[in-house]
Amino acid sequence: MSWFESFVLGLVQGLTEFLPISSSAHLRLTAAFADWNDPGAAFTAVTQIGTETAxxxxxxxxxxxxxxxxxxSVTGRGVRGDSDARMGWLVIIGSIPIGVLGLLLKDxxxxxxxxxxxxATxxxxxxxxxxxADRRAARDEGGGRHxxxxxxxxxxDLDVKDGLIYGACQALALVPGVSRSGATISGGLxxxxxxxxxxRYSFLLAVPAVLASGVFELKDAGDGRTAWGPTVFATVIAFAVGYAVIAWFMRFISSRSFMPFVVYRVLLGLLLFALVGFDALSPHAAENAG
Known part of the structure; x- marks a missing residue:
């Protein structure tokens, strides 16, 4: 991987990690369209350390x-009813599904x-x-004529049942194209x-899962498939861009719907189906690119 490639991929990671459009899919597609080697799951996991630091x-x-x-709360019963302590336990509970499935489905x-x-699917x-989910939320918030x-x-209002459902939605993001934030936000709505x-819970829930995944994949960063220098550089770029995206996204959702992301996802998926269907792009493009 060249330094230019790492810059572009770090930029893509930072721009797409927190938007409901799937950062892993965009890293994969960027490599395919540019005829670069697929950065791989290990590169994605390590660069996510940068965005989660944000x-x-x-x-x-x-x-x-x-x-x-x-x-x-671990040592004193008196604070177990505290809302922040409760949130800590719910983040742990919600992280269980992706932790288990991430290990089982690694290959x-x-x-x-x-x-x-x-x-594309x-x-x-x-x-x-x-x-x-977004239309349903808008209908509830706006009410209606009658x-x-x-x-x-x-x-x-978050409880253990909802925390586990959130966690199951997050686990779907192990498949590129799903989007961690998209799946958990959809589940929440x-x-x-x-x-x-x-x-907010989507972002908090991602912290332990993504950091653990990144640390776990660090062992592959020096095995000849993932170069240390470009990977660290991409991680720094992802952190800087990701921080700006979080700030913008939290302001955006306070008054706007998710429909622009919905339209973008569907159009991109249909375009990808068309390119693969007409043999303009191999479904395994970039996996063996030089």
């Missing part, structure tokens, strides 16, 4: 409060799951799911949470 910094006050309360994640036909299908607006849940609550 989450740690952006939500540093929330995270510090949650971690502190959680540690106190598939690094191989068959990177087929462009599967990516997940882009379209999960785009439709996000669109349905009914009052329905109260959407916030994070104080369908569970009745507000857009902001769904996005």
């Amino acid at each position: 989450v740690l910094i952006y939500f540093r006050k929330d995270i510090a409060r949650i971690v502190s309360a959680w540690f106190r 598939a994640i690094e191989g068959p799951f990177r087929d462009l036909r599967l990516i 997940t882009l379209v299908v999960m785009g439709v799911v996000l669109g349905f 009914r009052a607006a329905t109260r959407r849940k916030d994070l104080t 369908l569970l009745g949470y507000t857009r902001e609550a769904a996005a």
Whole structure:
């Protein structure tokens, strides 16, 4: 991998990690369209450390409060009812599905799951799911001619059952094209949470899973398939761009719907189907590019 490639891929990672459009799919597609080698699951996992560091910094006050309360809840029963301590436990519970499935499906994640036909399918299908969830949330919030607006849940309403459902949605993102934020936000909206609550828990839930995945994949960074220098460079780029995207995205969802992302996902998926269907692009493009 050249330094230019690492710059472009780090930029793509930072731009797409927190938007519901799938960063892993975009890294894969960038390599395919540019006729570069597929950066691979290990590169994706390591560069995600950069974007998750951006989450740690952006939500540093929330995270510090949650971690502190959680540690106190381990030793003292008196604080177990604290909302921050409760959130700490719910983040742990919600991280279980992706941790288990990530280990069980490691070979598939690094191989068959990177087929462009599967990516096209997940882009379209999960785009439709996000669109349905977003329209339902908008209908509840706006009410209607003959009914009052329905109260959407916030994070104080989060319980173990919802935490596990969120976690199962996050685990779907092991397949490129699904999108970690897209799947968890869709799940949250369908569970009745507000857009902001769904996005905030999605970001918090991703921290342990993504950092653990990145650390686990560090062992592959020096095996000849993933170069240290370009990978670290891409990770730094992803961090800087990712931080800016978080700040923009949290402002965006406070007053706007997810429909622009839905349209983008569906159009990109259909374009990918067309390119593969007409043999303009191999479903395994870039996997063996020189």
